[in-house]
Amino acid sequence: MLNFIRMGILVLVVFFLSGCPSEGTAKPDGDIDSLASEMVGEVIQNLVFIEGGHFKMGDFGVIQNGRWLPYFPPSADEDVAHAVELSSFYLSKYEVSWREWDLYRLSVGKPIFFQGLDGKEERAAFDQDADSLYYINKPARVEWQEAKDFCLWVGQLTGHSFELPTSAQWEFAARNRGSKAWLYPTHDGQPTPNDQQKHMQGCDAWTGICPVGQRYPPNPLGLYDMAGNAKEWVEDWFSPTYYRESEGVKNPTGPSEGKEKVLRSTGLGSLDFSFTITKAPLIPQDGILVRAGFRCAVQSSEPIR
Template identity: 45%
Template sequence: MRNRSAITALLCSATLLYGCQESSRAAKALDLQPRIAELTSRAINNLVFIEGGTFIMGDFGAVGEDGVWRPYFPPTIEEDQPHEVTLSSYSLSQHKTTWGDFDTYLLANDLPFIVQAFTKSWERTPFDQEPESRFFVEKPATVTWQEAKDYCQWLGAQTDLPLDLPTSAQWEFAGRNRGSQAWIFSTHDGKETSSDMKWYMHDTGEYVPVGSRLPANPLGLYDMADNGKEWVNDWFSETWYRENPKVTDPQGPDEGTQKIVRNLDFSFSRIGVPESFPSTFNDEWTLIVTNTFRCALQSAFPQGRAEP
């Protein structure tokens, strides 16, 4: 009898635990669906349509009074060699992806809320409401290249739109106000920021709520020169520019070891970084590389609509 009672009690406990788990899943589902609905609606509404065109990508330089063309930034002219690019129309998110957006994606896919640093990771609080926190819901999410790409493609699946990371050419075309050679810097006016603002943007590494520090550029895009470097889709190559002097809708090299990150300096600046690399402090540590990002609609028509 005692054994039967024990078994009965155990079964009852298991049933209660299962019931609690089911209730927890149901509660999560009730909380998740409104978050996804709000995110997808806002993501579609925030897409900025950018009419395509032809421009000189890379260090387009300038012709001096002596009639001689010179690059703006000679140290990288070989890898940023100017070349003609023609782009189809596309759309780009007006804001970088926030922690609030990224946490919704993690919740929807039952992925952990963690902080990555070197070879370790720690749990963090999702949907952080503390404005001073690095993970405040309105600040840009800093993630690996693969996480950024996975997020954009997941968002595309939710909206039934061809969303992905922008190409390097798409990012530069947008950051330079449709490839304007007057846009030496990817700021709201194409000019370099004041020394005080540059110190906050570059030297302190301080992240702020998206769109809160500098005005939008003429296309309506925020933070192209602020609030963190951005991942794009392309592999990095020092020679690909000069090997492809005239291209249409370039995707970059087919393979590589580093992904392109668009810089905060000149509007044509780019660097290549791996997703991780050995630490100089400890041979057993690996540094995880994270950057901000935004998604692009890879369609020649606004919001993926078919040609009329």
């Protein structure tokens, strides 16, 4: 009986996280390689230059009666505030969309798929159904290695050092260059209820996932969806002690090894804040690997366009 209940829960989880393949699909007009090349050009144009600097990464909290108290106690051990220095870098203003993902997969000759109970199953590309989780304008949610491979592919085509952002870069950008006034990664640094625009057209009623760049205003750096929408992969391995071990590090990249990768942005929940990190294993659980959204960074302080 217990196994039956567990299977029922797994079915619901997969359904809500994966969605169902949609019939509303359409092929783009034009040659796939040409369209992919145009898309890569758009990726370059949508990069935001972020000037580096020093900041307190993690939960810098507040001093009350001479004692430091964390803003978010449940995560205090993993989010210990520590000084970090970052070089300048570029970060995409948008999460990678399913349209971009499908173009990439077709361009490199890989199948388009959705995650089902029995593994990956092929689906039609360029889903035009706004209610589908695979709608072309919604953020692509994929496995960590797949996200990394996309960024590396863009880098190969452009000659620039495209990668996933580090956790430090993500937080620095989400908090308006690490400002203590930006406790939350919103347009004004203040908390925004996660369901404020959950029911706008094209947003999924269960997950709250909306078309890229449409849910909230951008933050002052011009970055969209740092608060809410899909959780995002970053480069770092996860370690519960890493924050306590990296005081004063320049351009931290996380532990040298591990079994779990870091996810940033809360995605689901009542409020979106920039300190708390989540993690996901890179080995299958119940035969399924965690999928999440992502955006690419360019590790360069020099102009690239």
